[in-house]
Amino acid sequence: MPTLLSSRPVPDVRTAPRPRRRVPLRLLAAGAGLAVLVPVGMKVASWLPDEPFGQEVVDRSTTPLVLALQDLHEYHAATGTFQVVVDRELDTRYVPAVISGERVEFLATGTADASVDFTGLDAGRVALSADGTSATIELPAPRVGEVRIDPEQSHVLDRDRGLVERLGDALGDNPVDDSELYALAEDRLAAAAEESDLRERAETNTRAMLTGLARSLGVDEVEVSFAEPDGSAG
Template sequence: MATSPDVDEPTREYPPVPEDRKPSGFARLLIFVGFVFALIVLACLGLRAINVLPTFDNPFEDKTVDRSQPVLLQSMRDLNRYVAADGTFQVIVDLQQDKENVPDFLINRRTLFLGSGSVEAYVDFGALAGDALKIDEEKKSIELTLPPPEQSTAALDMAKSYVVAEERGALTAIGDAFRNDPNQQQRVYQLAQERITQAARDSGLDQRAKENTQRMLESLFARLGYTTVTVTFANP
């Protein structure tokens, strides 16, 4: 069958690749090494997934060392307190320390602290006088005179207390870089305790402590067979 002179013969073989397009020996080596490395990584991941290989920890992971000293018992005492009520309070302490006639952007320290603490109101039965208790067995009545309720100093809950914000002047920040003032935080904590303690005194916590103590004593003596229980609190 004759072919047209304008139509080329079908190619029977692939045309040879030019020498400049063939990968060099170094490139072929890199490809081979990369392929082998990928196979090794995949094999290790597979063996580690089925717990054949041991796990290796991160050599740069965080490490915490506890060098705290043993707890030292300083004192122990017996308590005769009946805790009749307690209250939980929150206060925002805004404490600023600066210098007169010096701009705040140079020397200034302002701390905004949210303090959360609790105060207990208790009656100290250890302070009862000798004639505090009067019992009439015939009438089944009791008269009891108690000391006034007292309040404990506010105990800060550090899990719920934190610094909201802190501002420092330029010179103050430079000074803090060379020295640390641990008493600064202590002043903020102390101020929060004082504010909460004062707020508890004005909150009516003492009155609630009186009512709870009276109900507790009435219930206690009623179980002992007394029908009339009179509880009186001395003046503070």
């Protein structure tokens, strides 16, 4: 029969206790902090913009309307054509006109321009709205330029000279000098241009030009005002 060599108690592995693993305090603190930050972060994110660090473009470039006006320098807004008959008579005292004297009728045709000066125009005289859809522009009064006589459309209608003047032309080699007639014609034509509606036409044409220019640059409404002409009342 078998022999019992030794007798030892056999531990029950199902009931044997396991050693406990200690969790570091730092991990516990970090977990607790994360649990607090999650709800707080959700509340902050509710009022933050969708892109809190997005970029915004601010356009501070010079308005194209001012640059376009400065490039114009001078705008010839209207042109007028005028005619005048200069009737000049030279009398010799105490001598009949048949003997000495001259009478000339000269038809002169010339043109004059009314222009607006843009050289002194700066940003202070051009006001643009915040949205860039309307503008006000202050301009100097249109100026009537010098008269240009057209020699092809200007000629002597009649010339009546005395005997002395005709003999002088026959014996001398000096041609007839009509420079004084042209000078008188220029003065008369300039006066006619000043008395005409050339300035009013220039203002109307300038407004129309600036309105079209501004609309091509995105400005829908334009108000243009002109200063009073030099020497005028008000």
